[in-house]
Amino acid sequence: MILVAEGLRKLYGEFCALDGVSLGVGAGEFVSIIGPNGAGKSTLINILTGLTPPSAGTVRFKEREIHGLGPVGLARLGMARSFQLVHIFPDLTVLETLQAAVVARLGRGTRLFASLAGDRDVQREALEVAELFRLSDKRGALARHLPQGDKKLLDVASAFALRPEIILLDEPTSGVSTADKTAVMETLVEASKRIGLQAILQVEHDMDIVFAYSDRIIALHQGKVLADGPPSAIQADRYLIDTVIGRRARTH
Amino acid sequence: MTGPLVVAAAVVAIALAPLVASTYHVLLMLPFMAYAVVLLGLNLLLGYAGLVSFGHALFIGIGAYTGAFLTSHFKIRSLEVILIAAAALGALVAAPVGALCVRYVKIYFGMLTLAFGMVFYTFVLKFYRLTGGDEGTPFLRPSLLGRSLEAMPKTDYLVGPYYYYSLGVVVVATLCMWRIVHSPFGLCLKTIRDNPAKAETLGIGVTRFRFHAFVISAVYAAVGGALLGPPIGNVDPTLAYWTHSGNIVFMTLLGGFTSFFGPVVGAFVFIYLQNWVMSVVPYWRLIFGAILAAIVIFAPGGLLGLVRPGRAAVRAAGRRGAGAPPAESRP
Numbered sequence: 379m380i381l382v383a384e385g386l387r388k389l390y391g392e393f394c395a396l397d398g399v400s401l402g403v404g405a406g407e408f409v410s411i412i413g414p415n416g417a418g419k420s421t422l423i424n425i426l427t428g429l430t431p432p433s434a435g436t437v438r439f440k441e442r443e444i445h446g447l448g449p450v451g452l453a454r455l456g457m458a459r460s461f462q463l464v465h466i467f468p469d470l471t472v473l474e475t476l477q478a479a480v481v482a483r484l485g486r487g488t489r490l491f492a493s494l495a496g497d498r499d500v501q502r503e504a505l506e507v508a509e510l511f512r513l514s515d516k517r518g519a520l521a522r523h524l525p526q527g528d529k530k531l532l533d534v535a536s537a538f539a540l541r542p543e544i545i546l547l548d549e550p551t552s553g554v555s556t557a558d559k560t561a562v563m564e565t566l567v568e569a570s571k572r573i574g575l576q577a578i579l580q581v582e583h584d585m586d587i588v589f590a591y592s593d594r595i596i597a598l599h600q601g602k603v604l605a606d607g608p609p610s611a612i613q614a615d616r617y618l619i620d621t622v623i624g625r626r627a628r629t630h
Numbered sequence: 631m632t633g634p635l636v637v638a639a640a641v642v643a644i645a646l647a648p649l650v651a652s653t654y655h656v657l658l659m660l661p662f663m664a665y666a667v668v669l670l671g672l673n674l675l676l677g678y679a680g681l682v683s684f685g686h687a688l689f690i691g692i693g694a695y696t697g698a699f700l701t702s703h704f705k706i707r708s709l710e711v712i713l714i715a716a717a718a719l720g721a722l723v724a725a726p727v728g729a730l731c732v733r734y735v736k737i738y739f740g741m742l743t744l745a746f747g748m749v750f751y752t753f754v755l756k757f758y759r760l761t762g763g764d765e766g767t768p769f770l771r772p773s774l775l776g777r778s779l780e781a782m783p784k785t786d787y788l789v790g791p792y793y794y795y796s797l798g799v800v801v802v803a804t805l806c807m808w809r810i811v812h813s814p815f816g817l818c819l820k821t822i823r824d825n826p827a828k829a830e831t832l833g834i835g836v837t838r839f840r841f842h843a844f845v846i847s848a849v850y851a852a853v854g855g856a857l858l859g860p861p862i863g864n865v866d867p868t869l870a871y872w873t874h875s876g877n878i879v880f881m882t883l884l885g886g887f888t889s890f891f892g893p894v895v896g897a898f899v900f901i902y903l904q905n906w907v908m909s910v911v912p913y914w915r916l917i918f919g920a921i922l923a924a925i926v927i928f929a930p931g932g933l934l935g936l937v938r939p940g941r942a943a944v945r946a947a948g949r950r951g952a953g954a955p956p957a958e959s960r961p
Binding site for chain 1: 830
């Protein structure tokens, strides 16, 4: 297992957002976390990515306890993430955003007098990622001027530009039109193959996407893991479907 | 190519000023050039790292007092040595101050820098035996590139060799800062300005980059402070007072912090406008306050934002709230 969480608990005052959650993500896996609103999905992602400390429990990434590493340390260790709400750099262009990720990955951020435009490695890698995510023709556009779907794609693309070993995606298709969701997911899968990504862990509400792309699904409900299994097993469990997904999803 | 041509034309015009302009106006160019250096550094912090310092007069004071001490107490007259010493002392003081301040953002950062500035102000005001208190310390005429120039009349010295020396420092400082903001370091600063949480997930150490930007800006302020000394001839605590910090923030806003040369233009307009307003009305601060309010309301991108609307103006408008980047909640 590349990422292992054991006994995660998160309290906000008296409210228990996560209650003893344990999970693992192995190399080559595409794992989806599902659950109704308030189940603790985003809290779980935030803890797994070092953004929020757990009240109890441990997270190990590549056999290393992540406590105290923080997002910067985790990014350097090979973990990337995207956010549920789009996180971009509004006043940077698409290309600058991707260059920033590449600069950070190559550890060249402290080069004070080096020319960014003259750094061929950074330029090449940033353009490659832009092409991979079909953002090449918008590379000169300010991120704030992009359509919502492209902003989301840029957020994810910048995470991919880190060439991580695992990526955690918090609702990668939220804000993307229904017609474009499959295209976004295909782009993600293609990009993950191209950069040699070992694992993807995503939180997703769109069950069509979840069932179509996941190797394994973890269902959360009221801060606890209700089920952890392949899509076929999740689909076959009517109680689970009713509890976690809702009746509308029976048709899947 | 328009931009480089305008900059080249401006440098040529500044170089020709002593030949065509009156001595009075040429003398006004000296503080402008000193403030240009200060503001290039301050804008690395404000425009590129998103931190507003209300205490940078501290570093201007350090630079000016370094020159005054070296020339008055240590008989060191070389301006090259003074500038290097000012830069080194500025960095030395900025390291602990910055290490504390950059852990905070927004108003908390501003207030902390203001507090440190006032600590220094009180120090130079009260330690009379060392600093001369409110009377200050003389900044004796420095030698330039090994030439003493003591025999030259003061005005000839200032509008001649010292003027071109200052211009040289401004050009070098500008070229260095241009490289810095167009380097990978500059790009990382911009990511932190726009969205620190996102920058961290990309592996960019927010606190570390802010600290480096703070120290660099302090070095620029100290060098600019040292350049301010010779025209004044006497360094006193008002250089380190908080209103001086406010003035340089004003200059930055006036010219526009969203463009590289905006603060430099702001310094130029501020100095000439202040000089003119002071000669016309006694309540010049009232007029300046009204101008600042008008800029914030009607031209958030500053003067250069009016000339070059678009990215700069949009960014400045964003800072006011419309489409602002995700805020950092930590005080």
